[in-house]
Amino acid sequence: MITSYFVIGANHRTSSGALRDRLATEEVETPELLERLRGLGFDQALWLSTCDRVELHAAHSRPLEAALAAAGCMAERAGLEAADLSGQLFTLTGAAAVRHLFAVACSLDSQVVGEPHVLGQVKAAHRMASSAGLTGPELEAELQAAYATAKRVRSETPIAEGATSIVAAAVQVARDVHGDLKRVSALVLGTGDMGAMVLDGLREAGLERVTVAAPVDRRAEAAARRTGGHFVRWDDLEQALPTADIVVAAVGLGRYVLTGAMMDAAMRRRRRRPVFVVDTGVPADVEPGVADLREAFVYDLADLERVALAGRVGREAAARAAWAIVDEAVNAFARERAERAAVPAVAALRAHFEAERRRLLAENGTLDAGAATRLLINRLLHGPSEALRGMAADADGAGLAERAQAERLLVRLFRLDEDVPKGEDAGAAVNSREKRL
Incomplete structure (x- = not known):
């Protein structure tokens, strides 16, 4: 059966941040989830859980049925009904699924194109799937091809430079x-x-004290x-804000998590000591009013890109080269998979x-070469x-269509069109040869 x-x-394109948070798994939770997938009939599966x-x-072997089972598992994970996920899940099959994995590994499907974390996350998910015994020849081949493609993209295009320059700009402003x-x-x-x-x-620039919410x-x-x-x-966020000299927002819920009122209250308690706010959320996490506060220095990704002098045109050109x-x-x-499938x-x-x-030689050992080859051809055909x-005897259209398809395949496999005189139909040539048998 074909796999x-x-x-x-x-x-981040199809769903809310709130749903992704409900679906997300930490490393210690993943083995149990993989076992659940095994119980649903999966023997080659990788679970990739990141912020994006x-x-x-x-x-x-039955991808659409398996996708429905996986959707049910995801709904169960989120504590929702399957209908509640309608419109927030996407499904791709065949070449489109392969292209998506390659794009993810190459960081072309990230909120910030070129960020290097996701390739490491794919490899970590691969290791966990392998440890759970949920990798096989097809999935291994796809992943190894994805890694090779990511290496090419990193070495042949400047796709990673934009993300790196944004980080460098943030350190400079800090x-x-x-x-x-x-x-x-x-x-x-x-x-x-x-x-x-x-x-x-x-952290590499010297920052030591970090709090996460x-x-x-x-x-x-x-x-x-x-x-x-x-x-x-998270409920204690407003109490934590006054002690923060740098705030890095990376939530992306589609609503502001840091408001002007929250920041103003924190600034009063800080006695107006400056705060550097980095908004990496897509959509934005920081309310525009925060930037109006004195001593609050707010930079989003576009601001940092301008500091780094990284032009959008250059980034888009690198992305086009990477997609190619x-x-x-x-x-x-x-093509390689098709060739391998044809070998058996x-x-x-x-x-x-x-x-x-x-068998022919054993039964007719006394025949000369001409007679033997004619007999062999007749037997093979x-x-x-x-x-x-x-x-042809099948009266309905399905039989005739099947015959036409078979004739076209024979012409292609044995290059019969090369033997057909100019002006003669290759399918007719198949018929004439068949009549001579």
Whole structure:
């Protein structure tokens, strides 16, 4: 049975941040979820959970049925009915699913194109699927091709430079506002990938004191453990704000999580000491009124890009070049899979021909070469000829269409059109040869 690729999930284009938070899993939760998928009949599946996306990438002999089962599992995970996810989940199959995985691995499907975190997240999800025994030849081939494509994109295009320059700009502005970063503290709102990148840059520049808060407390607690920082409940956010010299917002819920009123109250308690606010949320996390407050220096991704002098035209050109590499790789992957799939059939055909040759020689060892080859040809073509006659005898249109399709395939496989005199129909040539048998 043919195994096909598919992906089902919720990402920053199709769903709300609130739904992705409900679907998201931390590393310790993933093995149990993979076992649940195994119980649903999956034997090749990868669960990818990031801030931008929660997706199941799989290879299955019945992809559409499997996608429905996965949707039910996701609804159960979110504590919702399957109908509640309608319109927020996407499903892709075949080449479209492969292209999507390649794009994710190459960071072309991220909120900030070129950010490097997602490839590491794909590899971590791959390791967990492998540990759970949920990888197989089809999924392994797809993932290895995705990694090779990501390497090409990184080495042949400047796609990663934009994200890197944004982080460098954030560090530069933080130093301009506060000087030595070892003396300041940061509050990170949410667990978005771009926010994590900015935090990494600030840590490398000397920042030591970090507190994390997120709408889902368990995710904030896990992020705090990973970064070596502290955790604060989302409900206590307003109490944590006055101690933050740097605020990195990376929530993306589609509503403002840091309002002018909240920040004004925090600034009064800070006695108007300056605050550097980095809004990496897409959509924005920080209310525009925050920028009107004295001593509040608010920068979104576009502002940081301007600081880094990274032009949109250059970024879009790099993205186009990267997509061209992805499409080339997807086509090559599909071609290689088709060639591999054809090998068993060709081997079986060769074995069948060889068996007929041996049988003929054993039964008619005294024939000369001409007679023997004519007899062999007749034997080899007897079965196909009978099948074509049977299709022709089928009175309904389906039989005739099947015969026409078979004739076209024969012409292509054996290049019969090369043997047909100019002006003669290749299908007619198949018929004339069949009549001579």
